[in-house]
Amino acid sequence: MAYTDQITFLLFLKMADEQSEPPYNKTIVPTGLDWASLLQRDGEELERHYRHILDELASAKRERSPGCSGRSSKRRGRMSQTPRLIHTKKMPALEGHG
Numbered sequence: 001m002a003y004t005d006q007i008t009f010l011l012f013l014k015m016a017d018e019q020s021e022p023p024y025n026k027t028i029v030p031t032g033l034d035w036a037s038l039l040q041r042d043g044e045e046l047e048r049h050y051r052h053i054l055d056e057l058a059s060a061k062r063e064r065s066p067g068c069s070g071r072s073s074k075r076r077g078r079m080s081q082t083p084r085l086i087h088t089k090k091m092p093a094l095e096g097h098g
Contacts, residue, residue, distance in 0.1 A: 009054070013038070033057060
C-alpha cells in the first residue's frame with residue numbers, strides 16, 4: 001500500500017473515532033477494527049492487525065458493492081511503513097488536544 005494511501009486510511013480511522021464520541025455518537029467502523037484497536041498493539045502484532053482491518057473493511061465494501069475492485073487488499077504487500085505510521089502517539093496533530 002502506498003504511503004499516501006496509508007495516511008489517508010489512518011486519517012479515516014481517526015476521523016471515524018472522533019465521530020464516535022459526543023456530540024456525534026456515530027458508529028462508522030466496527031469495534032475491533034477501529035482506531036482504538038490499533039493503539040493497543042505494537043510491532044508485528046500491530047502490522048498484522050492493520051492488515052486484518054484492511055481485509056475486513058475491503059471485504060465488507062465488496063459485499064455492499066460487488067463491482068468494487070478490492071484495491072486495498074491487493075496492494076497491501078507494500079506496507080513496510082505501517083507500524084511507524086500508526087504510532088500516532090508521536091503524531092500529536094492526530095491525537096487532538098489531549
